[in-house]
Amino acid sequence: MSNLSKLEFVALDISKKNYQLWFLDAEIHLAAKGLGNTITQGNEASSQDKAKAMIFLRHHLDEGLKVEYLAVKVPLDLWTGLKERYDHLKATVLPRARYEWMHLRLQDFKTQQYHERGFKKYPELISCLLVAEQHNTLLLKNHEARSTGSAPLPEANMAARRSSNKNDDNAEANLALNDDDFQGLDDLTHLEVEDFSGDQN
Structure with missing residues (x-):
């Protein structure tokens, strides 16, 4: 209790x-x-x-x-x-x-920046320094996780798109049923896969 x-x-x-x-x-x-x-x-x-x-x-x-x-x-x-x-x-x-x-000493905080900010109270300076320190810590963690010069992560959507293009070269998509009546617009509803993913040239 x-x-x-x-x-x-x-x-x-x-x-x-x-x-x-x-x-x-x-x-x-x-x-x-x-x-x-x-x-x-x-x-x-x-x-x-x-x-x-x-x-x-x-x-x-x-x-x-x-x-x-x-x-x-x-x-x-x-x-x-x-x-x-x-x-x-x-x-x-x-x-x-x-x-x-x-x-x-104020190692990471230049005097010019200090004067530009015009801190009137000590707690304002401390809070600004603490925020800067947290940002620095976050940057270091990100750098350790993916350091500069390392290979970029592969694009997940790009790999899926490439694999689907290999298998679907002759695939067709027809979203209209044969008995639907679109007042003579049957030919416009016939779509190819290239209409969605390929170059439109």
Whole structure:
């Protein structure tokens, strides 16, 4: 059954993508609810406050994490368990993010194009760059599927037409029945195959 009550912030994803944001949001919300001391060492929180904090934390976890930490009953234990599991991301993700930020440049977007477009807001520039990147990805996929210089695909209709012309050299088509009365126009209804597919010279 899905959670019917609204989340105050995004639940912690099991794929580790949003741990830093979740950690900060959870800490702030617990402090705002007066439950911030339940996740600190040597706390003197009441069992009722611990239960409220546990409900709050579990409510903002991914279903897989809820199952994994099913036996944990104390909010401090859950908090430290999640911290041990995800805190190493600071050592792995943060240096890479700092490096990318320090070496940020607009590689594929010329300054003249930037000034011509007259971007007033950063999100407009980003959306334009994302569209350009998607187009580039699509072009690369198409190039990998049918690279330049490869033989063209055979025309399907052309092959079928050639094979039918070989067998039907003497074929005739007469769409009028003998007893139909077309007021003397019987000769006009007699059609040859060449009338449809051959050159009309």
